[in-house]
Amino acid sequence: DVKVTQSSRYLVKRTGEKVFLECVQDMDHENMFWYRQDPGLGLRLIYFSYDVKMKEKGDIPEGYSVSREKKERFSLILESASTNQTSMYLCASRRTGSYEQYFGPGTRLTVT
């Protein structure tokens, strides 16, 4: 079974803090993704990576950055957290040639 794990299920941070969300997949997938999920908006793509050290902006990259130093790990960074970044963050991975994305359980981030 494909497993995508995220470092925290719940996280509370203060405005202005730097926040790291970590994601690890164990199936040697080339592609990894970060989404945020908000009620009534579905999931929106923040960034994705198709290879180590490679990244592309999604639909809502503002206020976020990413890092992929190893194939299995994809980090989402909030340089200076703001209250409008309070959300559920979902990580996913996909093998090149397959359509299916496999999702982690999510991290619920609250910024106060």
Next chain:
Amino acid sequence: AQSVTQLDSHVSVSEGTPVLLRCNYSSSYSPSLFWYVQHPNKGLQLLLKYTSAATLVKGINGFEAEFKKSETSFHLTKPSAHMSDAAEYFCVVSEGQGNKLVFGAGTILRVKS
């Protein structure tokens, strides 16, 4: 640009009755379409996918969806709802080679006993 509209934000059915979750899409070329399900406090799980083969697609847990190009629809159905089907369902269209998924806003399915 591709987009997805899920026509109902909430659907409530009785256990044992049929389920219909409606989805319309817009796409400039032949789309790939998916339904994902999210149970409370769980990650998303793929229910089924359409990728230009048979227009009637069977998925897990008895769900089906039919791709209708003339109606630009991809509605999700199940003949008989179970309590365990209560969850949020997302209709998704894929752009390009599968790295860009466009999600609908989601439909929350409630199953009454």
